[in-house]
Amino acid sequence: MEMMGIVILSLLYFLLFISCFWIIVFLDNLAILWDDPKSKKKYSISAIIPAYNEEKAIIKTINSLLAQDYPKDLFEIIVVNDGSTDNTKSVCEDFAKKGLITLINKRNGGKASAMNKAIKVAKNELIYVLDADSFAQKDSFKQLIGYFNNPKVAAVTSSMEVTSKNTMVQKIQWIEYFFSIFMRKIMSLFNCLYVTPGPGSIYRKKVILEVGGFSENTLTEDMEIAFNIQNHGYIIENSLNSKVLTNTPDKLSALIKQRRRWYTGFIEDSISYKHFYMNKKNGFLGMFLLPTNVLSVGILIFLVLHSLRKLFYGTISSFSKMNSINFDIFSIIKTPSFSKIFFSIDIFLIIGLITLFFSMIIIYYSLKTSNQRINIKKNFIDYISYFALYSFLMAYFWADSIIYKIFLRRDNVGWKYGKSKA
């Protein structure tokens, strides 16, 4: 066997090992995954909505918080209009006049600065953050607060699902978000969450102040704060029952911008917190999760490049062959016989199929975790597009972010998919 063959088999084994690991953890802890602790006291909550040009979505966002099944005297809503140039300000003023929200208008300074401003005026013990294009389900607060019985818990994240799946790009994200829900819950079992997403994460205010608030110099303030919290020895939990819906990019160009920000943010935060890597003090997060994540990205890019290389040369070779018979394609088409299929099966195909099968099991459990009915007939296109395109897209996003970080990155922190939208 050639060296390249051995390398590819080793990489496939690594991916298989990782898949097996998560599946075993999931199945072993199935009984406790949905158990949110009962709250021993009623915490007061300040819900913050940082907003920049969100006139279309923000009414629904505010209403989702007003509809929370939680004592009204125990929570407040603070909307920070971060210098919007649309009608966000006037839309929010209607709520403010009725005394339903506190509205802060400030000059544009980015999402982190908007949240830090709100934290300064927040009166309550817990800070709930909700992006202006996301919507909390009405029992969201109740599901989250029980975790704060443990004084070491600094933050709890919600399960984030997508609002719509109209385009192919959204269909892929629809499944990806379920996968993230699955992964975050399992990661929380080992206290290794390193992101507290903008939609629906709740923090202990005292800890946020202790760690210095949200960093205004990072592309991903929700990741930086999570690293910072972990760095201070606190715990981040996750609730499967607290659900938040969020709008996702509907076009590939918007998704590329969003992922460039996310993954470049990850690279930068990883550099800032490089002492986490292979550090026993950071437990499972430092010794296993972060290194394997980086390794998995490398493997993904390598395998996709290898596949694309084969595809490229295969296409050129096929074109050359077709050219040699003057493109009389129909004369050479044969129905594939059993013998041909049998003789085409090799070790790579077998190991690749086993790895793919286990990836499918993870997606199956991801959908089950979010109580989704597996309807292959109805969602066939969604599943196929996910499995056919996701690896390629992820490899592209990561490669794009690495190149962006090395050659193009300037210190611009702002808003929305290409900037500071979580």
Add this chain to the structure above:
Amino acid sequence: MVKAKHNTNFYFIMAFFLSLILFVSGISIGFLLDNLKAQDINSNLQEIEESLKEAETELLLMDYFEGNFSCDYLMFKSADLGERAQTIGENVVLFEASNQVNLETYISLKKEYMRILLNNWLTLENIKESCNANYSTILYFYNNNECPDCENQGYVLSYYKNLMKENLMIFSLDAGLNMSSIDLLKYNYNITTYPALVVDGEVYEGFLDSTSLGQILFE
């Protein structure tokens, strides 16, 4: 904190063993399939070898009786042998691409296949002469190591085989196998570059596209 039931070491060990079992099973299935493929090619080669011997005997009998009473039968049989040899040849090529572990088995199978192919060619040439058959035969010399055009040449030949069916018999010979029988043919036809074709006894060196080969076959 909601903690996992077991510590991480437990999950690492479980995942390690599960993935190892799956991985080893996958590799073992791969080995098993390679063996099955080799067995399949071997048994087919043996069948063809027997049929060839039978055909040779029939040719001798025909000479003895100085007649062509069994020409139709022999021509039918020769076409069948040609088809079967071609299928085995395609399987040998696929086996080469998929076989990652057993190079020796592949080389010995391929050499055996080449020997039978040459016997097949000789038999078909004899039948052609004895029975005045009108099929064309092509000896195709290729070399996997020093022939960028060989893949395309093989494709053009498959194209004509598809078009002409039993009227064209192709014998693809791997010149890189260091077989004295193939070297003898190369010497006889004075072949120095690849791809090289011997179409009904005429030698053509270099790549022949479908138009050029068509002109030779249908002239």
